[in-house]
Amino acid sequence: MKVISSIEITPEIIGNLSEYYRRNIGDYPKFFKMDGLCKTGFIASEILLQSLPADIKSDIAIVLFNRSGSLVTDRKYQQTITSEENYFPSPAIFVYTLANIVTGEIAIRHKIMGESSFYIMSENDTGLQNDIAMECYLTSNPSMVLTGWVEYENDEDFYAHLRLLSK
Amino acid sequence: MINIIGHNIISPLGLTSEENYQSVIRGRSALHLYDDKFGLHEAFCGSLINRGFIYEKASESGIDDDYSLFEKLAILSASGAIKDSGINPSDPNTIFILSTTKGNVDLLEENMHDERCYLHTSALRIADYFGNKANPIVVSNACISGVCAQIEGVRQLLSGLYSTAIIIGCDILSKFIISGFQSFKALSTKPCKPYDKDRTGLNLGEAAGTIILRKENSPASDWHYVASSIHNDANHISGPSRTGEGAFRVLQDIVRQIDKSELAFLNAHGTATAYNDEMESIAIGRADLSDIPLSGLKGYYGHTLGAAGIIETILSIMAIDEGIIIATRGYDKSGTSGKLYLSNQTRHTDKRSFIKILSGFGGSNAGICYEKGGRR
Known part of the structure; x- marks a missing residue:
């Protein structure tokens, strides 16, 4: 296994997600529709993928992990249906109550048509993530694997550690 | 195996x-x-x-x-x-x-x-x-x-x-x-x-x-895994690609690895939404599988989310064990632009493998093929 590149982002390293986006990316307004988990994964993946050629990107496998799934958005959605007087289920929130949407957002941004998978684990174990990610090569042949941990609690508490791996 | x-x-x-x-x-x-x-x-x-x-x-x-x-x-x-x-x-x-x-x-x-x-x-x-x-x-x-x-x-x-x-x-x-x-x-x-x-x-x-x-090291006497694939559409987080790109790539990957003449049927997602079923018909046509019998099981259970891929695989196995293709309950008149080989009646088969495919939110598509070993 080769680690081609890796990136860690936290509020201390990059500051506010939206401000980072405005300063350094700026050409993808869909960013503002995303939930916090997707924004975190999007920014981290952007740093690793922006300089790669399109033909390599189209065959990347995206294999991401976290502990809380989409629970932050699940709670937000739950609040829209709890009270009878204030019942307003929103499709724009509901669609982000699936953790794997972050893999889809990254795939759409970079036209990645390889595998996309999301796994939930209790602990951020880099070795285990790399093992599961590299297992892609047992049944398929991606150009590289984008893997790692992506977690978002709020704008002051998010963390992604993503890596680009190859055989 | x-x-x-x-x-x-x-x-x-x-x-x-x-x-x-x-x-x-x-x-x-x-x-x-x-x-x-x-x-x-x-x-x-x-x-x-x-x-x-x-x-x-x-x-x-x-x-x-x-x-x-x-x-x-x-x-x-x-x-x-x-x-x-x-x-x-x-x-x-x-x-x-x-x-x-x-x-x-x-x-x-x-x-x-x-x-x-x-x-x-x-x-x-x-x-x-x-x-x-x-x-x-x-x-x-x-x-x-x-x-x-x-x-x-x-x-x-x-x-x-x-x-x-x-x-x-x-x-x-x-x-x-x-x-x-x-x-x-x-x-x-x-x-x-x-x-x-x-x-x-x-x-x-x-x-x-x-x-x-x-x-198991022994030659497969019964049901065994043959091939699988997962692909993203890179199109939209809550809707499938109009060209069925991800599902097509999944089918193409699997068909390359199997003996198509032994394929009894394709058990597809068939959620009965306008977009999903149309997309599948296009992907199946592009993968040159329009002549393979198609079966969909949502008319019996609805979409059982995280269980769907498991229970639909099990029912497909049991159907081939009995030499049948399960009727697509609820299907009546063709409603997709791509040709599909469907029936709302039970059909017979003497073949021994099937492909199970699914598509979903996040632009994801997956498929797996199993085959029954031994002689019929």
């Missing part, structure tokens, strides 16, 4: 794979109209498990009330498959893999910070029930989770890390899930009509299914 050595389905149609299969081939559907359920503001058509019956079965099996409904279903299904296979689930070479989209999300209604809403916590509780100490893997890939979990099981066995994988797919319905799909205007109030001209949308259902895979 990666062999299937046991399975189970728990749904409103039965507590074993056999009970489910017998109901399905007799044309029985679990779909009903629910008018006043979960405090929802609109009616929906779906299939719900009788909670009281499951609590009773769990209690008879000694599964205590500390376990949630979701966990009880998963444990009951895994227990059924373990009994079917005769394996020891606490063996250190055995791993649990859980496929679910939302797990215990219904518990948020009572407590926004219930620890059991963390899916891996729930998976640990399930594995622990069986005395299994390996770290379970949770696959949460929206609607394609059930096929992805099987692929993860295959990879764990191919990598040599484990010799047996117990793969459980389970989801239950709640106000959370139904209201969300209703907000998308995706749900039908009638039993769904997969691929039909007059299809009116999706039904959701509840089920738990378990498949046990084992790596």
Whole structure:
């Protein structure tokens, strides 16, 4: 296994997600529709993928992990249906109550048509993530694997550690 | 060889794979109209498990009330498959893999910070029930989770890390899930009509299914894994690609690795939404599979989310064992631009392999092919 590149982002390293986006990316307004988990994964993946050629990107496998799934958005959605007087289920929130949407957002941004998978684990174990990610090569042949941990609690508490791996 | 050595389905149609299969081939559907359920503001058509019956079965099996409904279903299904296979689930070479989209999300209604809403916590509780100490893997890939979990099981066995994988797919319905799909205007109030001209949308259902895979050196005498694939459409987070790119790539990858002349049928997703069924018809045409019999099972159970890939795989296996292709319940008149070889009647087959495909939110698509060994 080769680690081609890796990136860690936290509020201390990059500051506010939206401000980072405005300063350094700026050409993808869909960013503002995303939930916090997707924004975190999007920014981290952007740093690793922006300089790669399109033909390599189209065959990347995206294999991401976290502990809380989409629970932050699940709670937000739950609040829209709890009270009878204030019942307003929103499709724009509901669609982000699936953790794997972050893999889809990254795939759409970079036209990645390889595998996309999301796994939930209790602990951020880099070795285990790399093992599961590299297992892609047992049944398929991606150009590289984008893997790692992506977690978002709020704008002051998010963390992604993503890596680009190859055989 | 990666062999299937046991399975189970728990749904409103039965507590074993056999009970489910017998109901399905007799044309029985679990779909009903629910008018006043979960405090929802609109009616929906779906299939719900009788909670009281499951609590009773769990209690008879000694599964205590500390376990949630979701966990009880998963444990009951895994227990059924373990009994079917005769394996020891606490063996250190055995791993649990859980496929679910939302797990215990219904518990948020009572407590926004219930620890059991963390899916891996729930998976640990399930594995622990069986005395299994390996770290379970949770696959949460929206609607394609059930096929992805099987692929993860295959990879764990191919990598040599484990010799047996117990793969459980389970989801239950709640106000959370139904209201969300209703907000998308995706749900039908009638039993769904997969691929039909007059299809009116999706039904959701509840089920738990378990498949046990084992790596064995002996030549496959029975059901074994042949090929699999996962691809993203890179098109839209809540709608499939109009060209069916991801599903097409999945089918193309699998067809390259198999003997197409042995393909009995393709068991497709067939959610009866306008976009999904149309997309599948295009992908199937592009993969040159329009002449292969197609079968869709949503008319019996609705879409059972994280369980769908597991239970639809099990029913496909049982159908080939009996030499049949299950009728696509609800289908009547062709309603897709791509040609599909469908029937709402049972058909016969003497072939021995099938492909199961799924597509879902996040632009994801997955497929897996199994083949029956030995001689007919």
